[in-house]
Amino acid sequence: MTGAKPTNNVVLIVDDAPETLQFLCDALAHEGYTVLVARDGIEARARMELAMPDAVLLDAVMPGPSGFDVCRWIKQDPTRAHVPVIFMTGLSDTPHIVEGFAAGGVDYVVKPVRIAEVLARLATHVRNARVSRLAREATDIAGKGVVLLDGQGRIAWQSPVAQRALAGWGETDPGARLQAACEAGLGRIAIDDEQELTLRVLGSAGLNETMLLLEASARSRGTSRSDPAAQSRLADAALTRRETEVLSWLAKGKTNRDIADILGMSPRTVNKHLEHVFEKLGVETRAAAAALASRVMGED
Template sequence: MTVEVQEVERVVLLVDDMPSSLDFLVQALDQAGYTVLVAPGGEPALRLLDLSVPDAILMDAVMPGMDGFEVCRRIKAVDAYAHVPVIFMTGLAETEDVLAGFAAGGVDYVVKPVRIPEVLARLATHARNARLARLSREALDIGGHGVVLLDGLGRIAWQSPQAAAWLAALFGTPDAAADWLRGLIADPTRGSGETRVMPDGRSLQLRPLGPAGIGETMIFLSLRQPGNVQPARPALATLTRRETEVLSWIAKGKTNRDIGDILGMSPRTVNKHLEHVFEKLGVETRAAAAALAIREFDPEP
């Protein structure tokens, strides 16, 4: 069964200090099937995000008080909604202004006066990509394991919900967890990972998996019951992020076409990743690869 992006209850947050001037945009979004939330400025937008996390945000760049760039930076600093794509609406078309929007964490921009077909096309693309990215990353949050991404400055850029809960139990705060994880990836003598005992007696294995994107490092977390701590399998540790994602969906019984739909790639590309997985794991069939993954990730004895 193919995992599809939900078409029901797609929510967009529109942030503009003169929202009445964009009534035509609200109507167009409504007709396109979006539920539109409106905030007349940066502070109201941040308060609204505490109540409802949208699929995407259309943000006016120039607003009195807190401008759109600052609002975007604050949004990206909060794990709970950092994943939401921000599209700037701006009359500023100079290169430095566009770059400022991207530097703040925006994914795209449209120039005012906005053109409805362009807004709808960009909005649909970015909202869909963001949701599929969350699906593919959260696929790792099954079977007693999770994942953390550190950015180029050693900060936690993203963590799966399960990983966040385990790190909170071990270290208390995200900053303390990030400090420890930075030490883990910086020390070559700890390259194969470490195991820490959780407060409830279970053991959490943390393994650096290397680069996962521009300036990002992936760390793989695997939970074991007491008395069932096993060494990391070197073969699994050599998989790239994409190969790990493909393997995680194979373990869940998905076909190459299903995985292609989920990860936004062709079935042929999925098959190429799968060939690399087979070679690294030393197996010949998808069933064998799935069984190996399940044995490795299953925390039960």
């Protein structure tokens, strides 16, 4: 069309209402988008098997699979989970909105749609998804993987490198273990006698999500190796960052007064932290706690 603005972005519109399809197709084509069309959930799946769109405009209520079902199908496969889904719905009640976000949608517009609003939201989500994907791919090229943890310690997203690294770990609930390791301040997690995961927290990545950078590598030779069982025990204890610092200095043979001076707190506060550490680790003495910490740090 004359005056179209080339974007090279592909949008899949899924709606069983012909008037909505025609209206959106014309408007998006005029903005330079390549438009794919599906009239129900089954057609939507078929289109996505053939071509990967940059975004999906999805009707919530359709014959056959609902839009919520289609969104869940999109998000369950890592190869297409990055595609932003924007719901179009006449269902403006809170439970329906919540269901849309729970299914994996990033946004919603209420019918009858206003094209200016759709274009603004679409452009923002396509841009954000592309930037995020490029960043994750660049990270993978560097040999490291990226993991997003939600507020419950579940893996919300993982890059291909991270997925392979965690598969080699063989942990039944890797998200919870990663979160526990982060809270305990652990920078390494033993996979077995030969391999380890190097872990780094990159910070917040969205609504109550934490981004982690990790890499599977051979454990260093020529140094004492940490004890996997001790690492697991320390991770499961979920020590706070301050408790981890106190335990680390305790393992180095420091007294309560030494630790207090180093960390800028009173000896009484150090003692209170140690009481919590002992309770969480299930030990009764300073020596037992120090020995456990030393095995984790791989020190003799």
